[in-house]
Amino acid sequence: MSETIDLLNNRVSIRKFKSDPVPEDLVDQVLRAAFRAPTSSNIQSYSVVMVQDPDTREKLATLTGNQRHVVEAPVFVAFCADLTRIEHVMAQRGHTIVDNNMEIGLVSSIDASLVGMSAYLAAESVGLKGVMIGAVRNDAAATARILGLPSQVYCVFGMCLGWPDEAPPQKPRMDYSSMVHYERYGALRDNRDMAQTVNDYDAALANHYGGAGKTTTPDSWSHDMDKKFDPQLRDNLRQELKTQGFDFR
Ligand SMILES: Cc1cc2nc3c(=O)[nH]c(=O)nc-3n(C[C@H](O)[C@H](O)[C@H](O)COP(=O)(O)O)c2cc1C
Secondary structure, eight states, X not given: XXXXXXXXXXXXXXXXXXXXXXXHHHHHHHHXXXXXXXXXXXXXXXXXXXXXXXXXXXXXXXXTTSOTHHHHSSEEEEEEXXXXXXXXXXXXXXXXXTTXXXXXXXXXXXXXXXXHHHHHHHHHHTTOEEEEEGGGGGGHHHHHHHHTOOTTEEEEEEXXXXXXXXXXXXXXXXXXXXXXXXSSXXXXXXXXXXXXXXXXXXXXXXXXXXXXXXXXXXXXXXXXXXXXXXSOTTTTHHHHHHHTTOOOO
């Protein structure tokens, strides 16, 4: 239908890369294009940190649960929510955003995410592939220290990019028609109940993991989600982000 739609329809996360370097000007072009992403009220509240130093990569990998692709990917980019420029212009005018942070915290996180996804897509369009790394929020304060992020900046996620050295099968997605509501939530094109949709997806994902030689359970997705969110995931995050100047309250 279109190159972009084909690209998205065929997309998978890639965690193994050839050692071939990625030219710096290609990365620049990818990021310049990504920075054209829409940005709430034109605030452009994001920055990226390019990380090449092997020691820094090792520190980040440790923090992300020893994800080796964080060290081995030719390119690692940290996508950050960055309020420093807003703070700067407001301070010049005798104002501050410190007491107004829930909305601005969300907006800057959304901004950084839109730029991140745009970069991912731009990278794919030139044959680069990769994976986003949310595990930098396992310890957002440590990530901030490692990357030298000042107050009012936090790393929303990292991204490994490079020339792919694997072609894993696509992970199935939940049934499309169970996620598209018409006019009001609950009005679906195909009114199957949620339990059935989830059961079907559990079976499809178990089949996918089984085919890839990975251990799973018959209730694959349900089991993983339950395990991921109980006990609560990243319980310290609110405090870590508050220390970093993002008070999500
Ligand atoms: C914000 C975000 C953070 C992610 N963090 C990680 C991560 O830390 N490590 C990893 O291996 N994959 C990570 N992923 C990739 C997801 O696990 C992956 O997108 C999902 O399992 C679906 O697989 P697919 O991308 O191959 O379709 C992340 C994805 C997103 C969007």
